Amino acid sequence: MATPSLVSRAARSIPIHAVPKDAYDAWLKKQRREVRTWLDSVDFSPKAHRFELVPGRDGKLEAVVVGVDSFDTPWALAGLSAKLPKGAYRLETPLSSSDATNACVGWLLGTYRFTRYKKKPPTFGASLVVPKGADVKRAELIASALRLSRDLINTPAEDMGPSELAAEARKLGRAHRARVTVIRGNELLRKNYPTIHTVGRASDDPPHLIDLVWGSASHPKVTLVGKGVCFDSGGLDLKPASGMLTMKKDMGGAAAVLGVAKLIMGARLPVRLRVLVPAVENSVSGNAYRPLDVIKTRKGITVEIGNTDAEGRLVLSDALTEACREKPDVLIDFATLTGAARV
Known part of the structure; x- marks a missing residue:
């Protein structure tokens, strides 16, 4: 199964702003006028798992904003890894060690696909710079265990x-x-x-x-x-x-x-x-x-x-x-x- 990589560092990485709904207004006030205007023009709402790509002044991708409930579970970023354009990304949101590990688990699981009968499994080009404090080995082990369970369930009875x-x-x-x-x-x-x-x-x-x-x-x-x-x-x-x-x-x-x-x-x-x-x-x-x-x-x-x-x-x-x-x-x-x- 193809998964996006977790990398320790990248020469250039795009920031991901994971913002809870109750903190969104305060966060938005601190952003540049162009960012505020863009998010307002696309009617962005920080609901869990909804995200928006924010372009820079040169038209290239400058940042990603995603709504989250919490990082208590792995699912906060699970929808991003398969949907973001190719490139390296980093979390701008400060996280505890356990929450950073959960973020890595969700990133890995977000690209799960059942590929047993596929001639050409899908590939994904987004990678995440490992957040500070994350236990990468633990995250990869959890994701691997969950992929095993999913593959067993998805396999037809034949x-x-x-x-x-x-x-x-x-x-x-x-x-x-x-x-x-x-x-x-x-x-x-x-x-x-x-x-x-x-x-x-x-x-x-x-x-x-x-x-x-x-x-x-x-x-x-x-x-x-x-x-x-x-x-x-x-x-x-x-x-x-x-x-x-x-x-x-x-x-x-x-x-x-x-x-x-x-x-x-x-x-x-x-x-x-x-x-x-x-x-x-x-x-x-x-x-x-x-x-x-x-x-x-x-x-x-x-x-x-x-x-x-x-x-x-x-x-x-x-x-x-x-x-x-x-x-x-x-x-x-x-x-x-x-x-x-x-x-």
């Missing part, structure tokens, strides 16, 4: 089924010397993961349980569980076409935990990390699970199926039961569950 998701986890594990174990197909029944098997058994790509472990056992235990439904047709309670259209993203929880794992391992945080991903495809076939089937979970509880399109909580139940067995200090699950219960 190329990102349970087997491919497991392969991505193994690749990540190799890069950071983590141990990755995968239980697949009927082995899930032998090792007592019945709900994961039940939901995924109708697909030609068998269900998987991905288990990544990294770090020292002496460190605090952090366990992340991510729902990995690589495509959700709804099962026999079939979704309508409109509801099925974006269901490649139903493994967003898995993509999120793998991205977080990349971040944790890349930063070498002092934790013992475990990642569990039940990876399945909720498909339709002669052996698909049915409404009113009664299945037993890993915990030993029986569950009657009211709707086969409520598969997420089923696969998570077995993974969470296994996660709790170790009594981790922190346990977080990530999932795209029913739209009727958004958090």
